Amino acid sequence: MASATKGTDPSVRVRFCPSPTGNPHVGLVRTALFNWAFARHHGGTLVLRIEDTDAARDSEESYEQLLDAMRWLGLDWDEGPEVGGPHEPYRQSRRMEVYADVARRLQEAGHAYECYCTAEELEERREAARKAGKPSGYDGKCRTLTAEQIEAYRAEGRSAIVRFRMPDRPITFTDLVRGEITYQPENVSDYGIVRANGAPLYTLVNPVDDALMEITHVLRGEDLLSSTPRQIALYAALAEIGVGNGSTPSFGHLPYVMGEGNKKLSKRDPQSSLNLYRERGFLPEGLLNYLSLLGWSISEDRDIFSLQEMVDAFEIGDVNANPARFDLKKCEAINATHLRQMEVKDFIAACEPWLRAPYAPWAPEAFDRAAFDAIAPHAQTRLTVLSEITDNVDFLFLDEPVADEASWNKAMKPGADALLRTARAKLAEADWSSAEALKEAVLAAGEEHGLKLGKAQAPVRVAVTGRTVGLPLFESLEVLGRERTLARVDAALAKLAG
Structure with missing residues (x-):
């Protein structure tokens, strides 16, 4: 675990709450990283909470992949699955009774109500609002239903969702990344918090858990920005009914990660899958170093740093609100540097x-x-x-070098056989305890044929390794040894003669 540094504030509590649907993607990892770095910088707490209330899409396999990915990345958590904590359980699918109780209390206090509008009715009214140039959110039709109207809807066999009642006033908050933002009431309509089948929605469960788990900062993707005024209103209502400690978290919305063609990087983009980077052999440190640059930097002239250095420097206010572009080549270059180090x-x-x-x-x-x-x-x-x-x-x-036809054709040009015979003779007499001596042998062979070292060593490399590109040739020959090297040159000469 990285240690906390200046700016220590143990009261800081952040959460990372992924859904176990499919393979983790790099945008999700960037969000986890920023939450982790923020918690570690302040000496606070990172809560890992699993958002698995969608039974149709969530899977136990994806859940295990999420935990495995976090472990592989080295992003440890202080509360959550496998660790425990004072707010167990940390899987939302096991907290359904909590959400049902809160939804009931919100209705009893007048902060939520049953809505019997059908999907067709809602769409018809939205379309009419759009044509009239008005906001097309929910129009509040069921806000003030009488007992008789409710009974009539039930007699028709209609089922109801539960909607949260938004206040009729502007909502202003200061985003830690974007500054002050205000939403007008006509643009933030009443919204659903419980489905008709009784299943709680994301719009309810995350704020409820944030309140109960005393989350102080919510750092999440820009795509969730529009839901913030709704959640702020809900936090106030939760405080009124005694859920949580009565405080509202600070919000910071992280910039989009863009892929090809100025489009947001999505789970469907091949380069977004974390598994791809694991299978290719990226180092966790290298991948996280690059992902941290998608919206943040340690300094203007520095791209390479350790996780501890990131923790030391990370402030959410330094995150750039502009979209960040994922550049695979730069990601690879940063990983290569970490390999060298x-x-x-x-x-x-x-x-x-x-x-x-x-x-x-x-x-x-x-x-x-x-x-x-x-x-x-x-x-x-x-x-x-x-x-x-x-x-x-x-x-x-391998007993024999790989057979790469393109490499063979590129290196074995006319005259390659003569060069190989000369190189073989000189290598046979060389000092095999020194890569430099082997280089001198091939250099001398090239000079006899009017070739510089680069041209002279190409047929030798392909004869011995099968490829035109590889590790330093003469160090490779030294490790391979005299007997095997000469045998491979003989095999190449025989192939050329055949």
Whole structure:
């Protein structure tokens, strides 16, 4: 856990409340990160609360994926599933009695009422309002129903939703990212808080839980900004009926993350899935470093920093309200820098999953730990993501190099056989305890054929590794060894002759 620094305020309580629907996406992770960093900066509390009231869409598999993703990212929580806390349970599906009780009390106090309008009636009235150039929200038809009218609707077989009664006054709040915002009452109509089947809606359950769990700051996506005045009104009503401690959280709405074509990055975008980054071998530190830059920066001239450095510097008021664009190339570059900064032993340990099935194409018994440890420092300087390690070191553990036709055709131009014969002879006589000596051998072979080192080493590289691009060649030859290197050059010469 990152430690708290200046600005310590243990009373700070934030929550991250994802829905367990599908794979976690990077926009969700950015929200989790900002909440986590805010809590850690102030020495406060991060509550992980699972919003799983939609039985049709939520799944236990997605729930487990969410917790696993948070653990992998290193974003620990202080209250919530697996940790517990004073406000258990932290899964909303297990708090239904709480919501039903609050909804009943809101109705009894006059803050909510039953609405019997059908979907068709609502749409008809909305369309009429739109044509008249008026706001098309709910028009309050059921606000003042008499007992007789309610009885008549029930006799028709109509079912009712429960609507919250919005106050007839402007609602102003100061957003921690966007400054002061005012909503006029005609633009914020009464809204549903309980479905006709009795199921509570998001519009009820999150504010109720925020009040009961004494959340002090709500940091969430910009897409939820329009619901804020409704929730502020609901907090006031909850205070009146004695739910929570009577306070209203401060709100900060984080900027949109944009994808291709100036569109908001959505769950359906391939590059949004967190699983993609895990499978490719991004480091949690590298991915979180990049995601933190989507709306925030540690300084104008610095992109690379640790999570602890982010915690030390993070202030929600420094978040930029403008949309942030997701740039995969920059994300990869930042991850590559974090790879370079690792201790070699940590890099080796991080590579382990990609050195075994199903990623590794070699037999388990063919893996040579000493050879890998020797080549790892050179691989560390070249990789962008950890999954690239497999292709970069497979030449050490396969009986024969991979057959890459494009690489072969590119390197084995006319005259390659003559160059390879000369290089083989000089390599056979070289000092194999020194990569520099192997370089001198190939350099000398190239000079005999009027080639610079870059041109001379290309056929050797493809003969030995199968690819035109890879780890530093001469360090690779040193690790592969004299016997196997010369055997592969002989095999390439035989192929050229055939």
